[in-house]
Amino acid sequence: MATKGLTAEQAKLRAERNFAKTEQRRQEAESAMDALKAEQRAVAEKTARLRALRLAKEAADAEAAAAAAAAAPAKTPKTRRAR
Numbered sequence: 001m002a003t004k005g006l007t008a009e010q011a012k013l014r015a016e017r018n019f020a021k022t023e024q025r026r027q028e029a030e031s032a033m034d035a036l037k038a039e040q041r042a043v044a045e046k047t048a049r050l051r052a053l054r055l056a057k058e059a060a061d062a063e064a065a066a067a068a069a070a071a072a073p074a075k076t077p078k079t080r081r082a083r
Contacts, residue, residue: 006014
């Protein structure tokens, strides 16, 4: 580090300022990572909720289709009468 021409006190102040800047950047990066993780967690939770709803709807639709098929009378082919 270039401390030529600086007194011990000036060098100490410069080092403290550099440390403070570095610490502030670290805290900002940590805060940004926390925000990113929270956003990713929210997206994952929303995706899981929507997937569960979709699967439940698909199951209900399949059940309704099966019930409708069972309730409908079976169609028998009509035979032709000879004229």
